Amino acid sequence: MSERYAARKVAKSQSPAKQGRPGATRTRLARWSKYVLLSAAVLAAVTPVYWMVTISLKSEVDQFASPPRWFAFTPTLAHYYDAFFTRSFAKYLTTSLTVAGLSTICAVTLGTLAAYGLARFKLRGKLDQRLSLWILSTRMFPPIVTAVPLFLMMRDLRLLNTITSLVIVYTALNLPFVVWMMRGFFRELPRELEEAAMVDGDSRLGALVRVILPLVTPGLAATAVFCLIVSWNEFLLALVLTQTDASMTLPVGIAGRVTQYEIKWGVMSAAGVVAMIPILAFAMAVQRYLVRGLSL
Amino acid sequence: MDVRFENVSKTFGKSAVVDQLNLASDDGELVVLLGPSGCGKTTTLRMLAGLEDATSGDIFIGDERVNDIPTQNRDIAMVFQNYALYPHMTIAQNIAYPLRVRKIARDEINRRVNRVAEMLEIGALLERRPRELSGGERQRVALARAIIREPRVYLMDEPLSNLDAKLRVQMRGELKRLQHDLGTTTIYVTHDQAEAMTLAHRVAVMRAGKLQQFDTPMNIYNRPANRFVAEFVGSPSMNFIEGRVDHSSYKFASDALTLDLDESHLARLSGRDRVTLGIRPEHIEVSTADHPGWLAATVYVTELMGNETFVFLRVGGEKIIARASAEFRAEFESRVFVKIQMERTDFFDSKTGLRI
Numbered sequence: 046m047s048e049r050y051a052a053r054k055v056a057k058s059q060s061p062a063k064q065g066r067p068g069a070t071r072t073r074l075a076r077w078s079k080y081v082l083l084s085a086a087v088l089a090a091v092t093p094v095y096w097m098v099t100i101s102l103k104s105e106v107d108q109f110a111s112p113p114r115w116f117a118f119t120p121t122l123a124h125y126y127d128a129f130f131t132r133s134f135a136k137y138l139t140t141s142l143t144v145a146g147l148s149t150i151c152a153v154t155l156g157t158l159a160a161y162g163l164a165r166f167k168l169r170g171k172l173d174q175r176l177s178l179w180i181l182s183t184r185m186f187p188p189i190v191t192a193v194p195l196f197l198m199m200r201d202l203r204l205l206n207t208i209t210s211l212v213i214v215y216t217a218l219n220l221p222f223v224v225w226m227m228r229g230f231f232r233e234l235p236r237e238l239e240e241a242a243m244v245d246g247d248s249r250l251g252a253l254v255r256v257i258l259p260l261v262t263p264g265l266a267a268t269a270v271f272c273l274i275v276s277w278n279e280f281l282l283a284l285v286l287t288q289t290d291a292s293m294t295l296p297v298g299i300a301g302r303v304t305q306y307e308i309k310w311g312v313m314s315a316a317g318v319v320a321m322i323p324i325l326a327f328a329m330a331v332q333r334y335l336v337r338g339l340s341l
Numbered sequence: 342m343d344v345r346f347e348n349v350s351k352t353f354g355k356s357a358v359v360d361q362l363n364l365a366s367d368d369g370e371l372v373v374l375l376g377p378s379g380c381g382k383t384t385t386l387r388m389l390a391g392l393e394d395a396t397s398g399d400i401f402i403g404d405e406r407v408n409d410i411p412t413q414n415r416d417i418a419m420v421f422q423n424y425a426l427y428p429h430m431t432i433a434q435n436i437a438y439p440l441r442v443r444k445i446a447r448d449e450i451n452r453r454v455n456r457v458a459e460m461l462e463i464g465a466l467l468e469r470r471p472r473e474l475s476g477g478e479r480q481r482v483a484l485a486r487a488i489i490r491e492p493r494v495y496l497m498d499e500p501l502s503n504l505d506a507k508l509r510v511q512m513r514g515e516l517k518r519l520q521h522d523l524g525t526t527t528i529y530v531t532h533d534q535a536e537a538m539t540l541a542h543r544v545a546v547m548r549a550g551k552l553q554q555f556d557t558p559m560n561i562y563n564r565p566a567n568r569f570v571a572e573f574v575g576s577p578s579m580n581f582i583e584g585r586v587d588h589s590s591y592k593f594a595s596d597a598l599t600l601d602l603d604e605s606h607l608a609r610l611s612g613r614d615r616v617t618l619g620i621r622p623e624h625i626e627v628s629t630a631d632h633p634g635w636l637a638a639t640v641y642v643t644e645l646m647g648n649e650t651f652v653f654l655r656v657g658g659e660k661i662i663a664r665a666s667a668e669f670r671a672e673f674e675s676r677v678f679v680k681i682q683m684e685r686t687d688f689f690d691s692k693t694g695l696r697i
Contacts, residue, residue, distance in 0.1 A: 237425035240392050243412040244419040245439040245486065259429045
């Protein structure tokens with residue numbers, strides 16, 4: 046405080062007295078408007094989540110009360126019981142966890158290896174660059190155009206309504222992203238690091254595992270979170286490829302509560318709240334890497 | 342173990358980075374590859390390390406042809422210009438890495454890490470990480486990681502170039518002593534001729550992928566194979582004067598000056614007309630007083646180095662540099678007199694640049 050005061054005093058004594066005040070006012074205004082904007086953004090992000098959480102805890106009477114009951118209602122866990130014990134949401138949750146987890150592991154493993162190769166080896170005729178671009182180009186069309194071909198392929202492979210089909214599709218969906226992210230991280234590391242490791246007697250794979258990967262952990266964490274979110278939230282392809290209770294993921298299961306005759310808001314919200322938790326937990330677990338990974 | 346390059350070439354696309362290199366070190370020798378940037382010296386070292394493939398030719402370590410042996414099996418150790426320490430490991434883990442990947446017992450590793458750390462006076466740093474260390478300390482860690490094993494060859498790629506001047510001179514001496522004590526063949530790459538002269542048993546001067554001369558520092562300095570070597574080695578650089586030989590009047594004449602030649606010069610220069618005369622700055626005497634037979638010159642600038650003075654002169658149209666004592670004083674544009682010690686001159690073919 047005293048420091049700032051001193052600085053202002055110096056500024057005042059150096060410049061004409063008139064200019065000191067408006068400058069200070071302007072910085073204060075800038076700071077306040079920053080807080081106002083940030084608060085608005087937080088409010089916009091949190092309100093729907095808050096509404097979902099309250100809906101999941103409200104009886105059906107409270108849900109449709111007018112004016113809406115923001116705070117004053119009697120909480121009930123009936124919808125949670127309904128979703129996870131009477132209905133199959135527990136099963137959807139397990140399916141989602143399995144699919145998202147496995148596909149993330151596959152995409153990150155395969156993508157990281159591919160990215161390392163593309164980052165470090167020059168192929169004849171700039172093939173490495175062409176390959177990278179081609180990989181990226183597979184993300185340039187909307188995934189929906191692949192839905193029908195994928196459905197036919199999975200049908201012929203007898204993989205419809207299986208977790209395997211979703212793991213394969215989500216891995217393919219995430220691979221380009223992993224390759225491009227990790228390629229960028231690898232490129233930032235000096236080549237001499239793995240060269241030193243190889244001169245020291247390690248194989249290239251050993252150098253990758255012992256020297257390079259520990260150095261790109263933040264990037265790896267950030268990439269994995271993205272993959273997990275994409276797989277976790279994916280709806281369209283899951284809807285096309287899975288129809289049975291045993292193979293359905295949470296997003297498909299939740300959407301299924303919008304029926305011809307009624308919309309099960311309470312059940313959907315309860316499932317939605319539970320669906321948030323794994324991603325939230327994972328993101329928090331890797332948070333200390335995440336900030337560095339995203340800003341790299 | 343000795344190292345041999347036999348007709349080794351490396352091309353990137355159409356340009357030859359290393360061109361038909363033939364070079365053989367003795368066992369235990371310290372060979373310095375010297376040359377300006379882009380001369381192929383680093384590529385040569387990297388081919389020996391297996392980090393680049395030779396396009397053609399054979400590379401031997403001892404009697405073993407290593408062209409097709411992957412880096413990790415070549416049994417070498419290398420110090421990189423930027424040290425390439427592993428940032429996520431402690432200093433002890435960095436030094437231990439070559440032993441760890443060879444699955445040597447933990448006790449043995451600890452013992453050897455401590456011994457090497459003591460040798461290089463970095464024992465107090467073992468638990469720190471590379472980013473907490475100064476440049477000189479990192480340099481020592483890189484050295485420690487290289488010498489913890491007893492490899493067949495040490496490779497050093499400009500290991501001192503990231504250090505400040507004072508530390509560089511100190512480490513230069515320590516490196517020389519270390520190499521002597523270890524007695525292991527060392528291939529050392531640098532563009533700094535002072536490092537090359539002080540460290541090497543033999544210096545290989547390279548230019549544009551071609552070996553120019555491979556000889557002892559003394560011979561490189563006193564009997565340079567060509568004009569490039571003569572110019573590259575020595576500071577300040579050798580003076581060159583283009584001119585003609587007049588065999589009948591025993592004269593060497595350039596546009597700006599005329600010098601007397603003797604019988605031995607003429608014998609060497611027989612049948613030649615246009616030649617380049619080379620003379621090192623320390624073989625030119627400068628005086629403010631005139632002596633018979635000396636040449637008149639104008640002082641362009643003088644640089645007092647403390648123990649000596651570099652005098653930049655104009656003799657006629659030629660610019661030459663002379664080395665004078667620290668006591669020498671002369672004003673800008675003042676008139677002085679110089680004597681070129683004709684018995685110390687070198688002559689180079691004006692076209693090929695080769696020493697005559």
